[in-house]
Amino acid sequence: MVQAKIPVGILGATGMVGQQYISLLNDHPWFEVRYAAASPRSAGKKYEEAVAGRWQLAKTYAAHVGSIIVEDASNVSRAVEAFKKGGCSFVFSALEMGKDETRALEEEYAAAGIPVISNASAHRWTSDVPVLIAEINSDHTDIIPLQKKARGWDRGFIAVKPNCSIQSYMKPVHALALAGYLPQRIIVSTMQAVSGAGYPGVPSLDMIDNIIPYIGGEEEKTEKEPLKIFGSIDNGVFKNAEFPKISAHCNRVPVVDGHTACVSLEFAGKKPSSMDEIKAIWAAYKGLPQEADFPMAPKQPIIYRSEDNRPQPRKDRDTDKAMAVVVGRLRPCNVFDIRFTALSHNTVRGAAGGGILNAELLKHKGFLN
Amino acid sequence: MVQAKIPVGILGATGMVGQQYISLLNDHPWFEVRYAAASPRSAGKKYEEAVAGRWQLAKTYAAHVGSIIVEDASNVSRAVEAFKKGGCSFVFSALEMGKDETRALEEEYAAAGIPVISNASAHRWTSDVPVLIAEINSDHTDIIPLQKKARGWDRGFIAVKPNCSIQSYMKPVHALALAGYLPQRIIVSTMQAVSGAGYPGVPSLDMIDNIIPYIGGEEEKTEKEPLKIFGSIDNGVFKNAEFPKISAHCNRVPVVDGHTACVSLEFAGKKPSSMDEIKAIWAAYKGLPQEADFPMAPKQPIIYRSEDNRPQPRKDRDTDKAMAVVVGRLRPCNVFDIRFTALSHNTVRGAAGGGILNAELLKHKGFLN
């Protein structure tokens, strides 16, 4: 017998990440979009009307989603009603409000019994909220029972994903750490796609015959979030790792999708014996998503390309449902130990796809029943 | 009385850098293009015919240059004849042949009594050839008498300029070194313009919605050439400096002109007390080109922009005749001491303009009489 799909809601359903969620969930085997909420401007309209002229993706949305009546995201009671009728088991949050409002609203959903799996940055530094990259720190979901208990929430909770800029190089670094080669210092320079800024986002006058050597707040996120992800749970809250120390230069370049990172890495102690050993470690790297065969999981999280001139955003970003990290140019670093270039699709792996993978992890662990 | 201009020749006059030379020399107060040489394909044609449909610049060439009959660059005797008639005192080499051919041909010109001021990479590692950045190592011209003597050349000699990729950050680093803050290690990531690869150069299929994380040979040049420039003359040849150790990631991005570098820098010993001190050092930085007021010299070699999002290639590359380096985003580095972003116009400051400035330096020092 076919298992009924779990009904999910999307907060911020009409924005770019919301659209990406809806598109990626078109044929998902476990989840089905049944609830969509956005700003008051869209509330009351059919989804297809709310996104008319604003749909940004080449792939369209499922027909049944087009006729969903969009709710006001700030009206949590509507989601609770939907939940009671079996129409919204949990929500993906792709809210694009201010940080404080987002933080409060996500808590309101959780308190009302609706688990929130969020792309927003609001709760990344909340001490009992896990920042999940499913291959790396799937054990960080252990904090959820503690979070619920501390907050007095019965069914709801909050789990988030990190910033898109770190997706490309965190897994290669993690793979090496797992193999005993601990990262001590990293200097990274990113070339980030414009879709990361949403729509309308970056003006075209800034991206024709030009690059912008600055993205507000991005370097701080790139430097700090890995320390929480590599950290541990201590007495009900997260304790950051001390290493690696990261210094980031974040740049905006005229690319639609796909963030590229040039990484120089120094190990803390033991060093790999050769570049080939590192490539072998990356090729063998797997996490829970691969072991448990989650629908959204890339078969191989790290793909190494041996050509000199890869990875390239347009040619490599869609590798394995746009969920794999593509790495190339591994070579010794003149200053640190090694250097390489890594690429990740920022609105799939780095946003909605990563969120769905987190939801799959949470369902696998029994948090979304 | 008006001093007669020195007649100069351009080798490789029809290529992109050759065009840039000819355009920049349109109104030069000291030099006048009177001789143009290129491949046999162009030889015998008027310059205007040779570049018809191939001229790449918005600015055009002087009328008198259009009617120069292009010579075969490999026919050195033609340049000697022109020299004897007062039509070619020295040549700028913008040859685009193979390295070995270029090296041999440039030596042939020098041996025939025609000084060669070159943009080509062929002689950058020749032990008695100076690699000049006029603000930094103008004293390296001291090797020229030794070079002439060792080679048995009476009037001719060879002087070259370094690769365009290092132009943006060498002067900021030099300014700090002069102030006593010695660079020990640098990790640099570049985003380089397509004009650096000439025409046709980089295919558009590689530069629409894409970047290329690799430029053949560029990282090696970026890492090694500074050591010669910061080096010293020892027993008639150059001895490289040991520091800074540099590790480079060189990327090609969809920008017409202007190479951007993201630099993280560690000092060897003493460190500047503040970011403001560094900005003051940069603002005060001057070299011989400024002191002697060379025509092609930027008034201030390093311009610091305090806006968060500068320098930007399209907006900043043309600063002060496209000869100034524009720097921004100076801030402490999480891993090394400081980090910043620097920009230089690769086909002006990094190629023909830099070559002209070198010629001005050499004339100032009496080598081009």
Added chain:
Amino acid sequence: MVQAKIPVGILGATGMVGQQYISLLNDHPWFEVRYAAASPRSAGKKYEEAVAGRWQLAKTYAAHVGSIIVEDASNVSRAVEAFKKGGCSFVFSALEMGKDETRALEEEYAAAGIPVISNASAHRWTSDVPVLIAEINSDHTDIIPLQKKARGWDRGFIAVKPNCSIQSYMKPVHALALAGYLPQRIIVSTMQAVSGAGYPGVPSLDMIDNIIPYIGGEEEKTEKEPLKIFGSIDNGVFKNAEFPKISAHCNRVPVVDGHTACVSLEFAGKKPSSMDEIKAIWAAYKGLPQEADFPMAPKQPIIYRSEDNRPQPRKDRDTDKAMAVVVGRLRPCNVFDIRFTALSHNTVRGAAGGGILNAELLKHKGFLN
């Protein structure tokens, strides 16, 4: 029982259109790539070696294709051998040689008993070779028996597809003609993607902050080929239609894939009563590929988008396997009768996908058994 697939060969298999064929045939229900031929440079190598570092597409090739040993395309006897062993029933020609060589070589294949379905322009004006757009002139295959007879060919024949620049507006015009609204005059301006020029193709220096108002030979093809497609068979050869008279302005723009055409159209006699009538005609338009449900056929050949700002290349070119034409902006013309904008994917619908659809048509009609 599953029908065995027909084994096909690709001539010019390593070029851009050849790659597109191989990618599109990955999962084709009727055809399977079993033979690959290219220039002598690639001959003797495994396909995966021959395209290493040159593969341009995001989608890769089937594993079994990677290990095919590439043949020399000019060696027709190898294809005949493959045919005899059941390994090459017909070939798709994506040859990139000169016109005369292509013409001769395609005839050699046909004479040797290997049907040639070609993308090359060499035979478009051969009087007994059909230029097929499967929805428009599927009856033009009637010339094939005459072609075979006249040439003395038993099994082989040649059929070609037209230039990519006309794909976008020919079906909308044909639909109206079928409905009785005959086109008399057309003024069309195209904005064409760089992939149309192959790789390396258009230099990036021409496509950053720029357009090129000229594509060699393209306007002539755009103006003449429709007349053959709308023509008829007369005494064993094609007789061109007299109308529509077309005047084309063909431009190259910085778009990877997708040719856009701005069309102003004057009818010969009867005119549609309203824009809505035209939209209804387009929505209802179907040809043999739709009626017979060919695998590569778009379900609906013409998709009309009602938003003001569509069609757009990046968002619309992939509609229905990149085989549908997407039309928008239908409105009365101030000078002629109507005007609209149409878009077609140039390397799929306009090249390899159109070739495959032609092969499906020819198989359906019994020419490829």
Added chain:
Amino acid sequence: MVQAKIPVGILGATGMVGQQYISLLNDHPWFEVRYAAASPRSAGKKYEEAVAGRWQLAKTYAAHVGSIIVEDASNVSRAVEAFKKGGCSFVFSALEMGKDETRALEEEYAAAGIPVISNASAHRWTSDVPVLIAEINSDHTDIIPLQKKARGWDRGFIAVKPNCSIQSYMKPVHALALAGYLPQRIIVSTMQAVSGAGYPGVPSLDMIDNIIPYIGGEEEKTEKEPLKIFGSIDNGVFKNAEFPKISAHCNRVPVVDGHTACVSLEFAGKKPSSMDEIKAIWAAYKGLPQEADFPMAPKQPIIYRSEDNRPQPRKDRDTDKAMAVVVGRLRPCNVFDIRFTALSHNTVRGAAGGGILNAELLKHKGFLN
């Protein structure tokens, strides 16, 4: 004795066109910027503070402009005060408000005695306001005394310039009309630069690997404004010409500056005998700006480039101070009589530069004393 410069004001001084005005007037021999007004947000700040981080041009503003205190543009009395003190003889209007507000505010300035030379579209269809292209209809200034009289204005008046999209092909058409070859019908397709939409303007997500086949309101302006410019004064108001009938397709393409137009043209009666005759007519074309040698006037208003692939925006837009129209690809039209491609710099010739040329015309005629 040096004549004192006329002090001018800029309304909308901080926007893109306002910046262009200020940059172009840096060294103007007749006019000097002494007054700057913008939205209340900027009012009270120094100009350099008001544009910090928002200055879009490579060329910067004059030092004395940086320290002008920006006024609130809606406060007309401030301009009157400045006028009385000799600080604002007339204003250039680059207002970016709504049409009704702009219309009213420009009238308020004129009524207060401050002549308004406007780039805004608000008054283009006001029956007694001239729409000037200085080479074409300099005699339309004859309406100004009538306008002043009818409105009861003593010193103030309003004169405007047309939309940037028509600048490229109006002069070539006018030159032919002057020679007796009257235009009857034109079908034109434009490829327009993003700077035409201001800043932030067109999102980069719309301009990477994409074009937009629509610009709101642009086709209407392109079709109608030429009729007023070719019209005549009749009883104190303008009477439109009946011809040429124009049908326009306006597209946005990823180009920073420079609008390109592909034009097909049908003559009303007599036709030129050859393409060479047309080129000779264009080469000889001059208007009052050339005859009276206005500072901003291009020496030759129409430059014909004989290369197949010109004009190109990046290479040709800056021709003769970015004030010349560059034309190429003249050839017979298959459907009408002739076709050609024309290019004009939209923010210089098509905006601020055109406005300055109009001011020079008006000064020449004695309206700005």
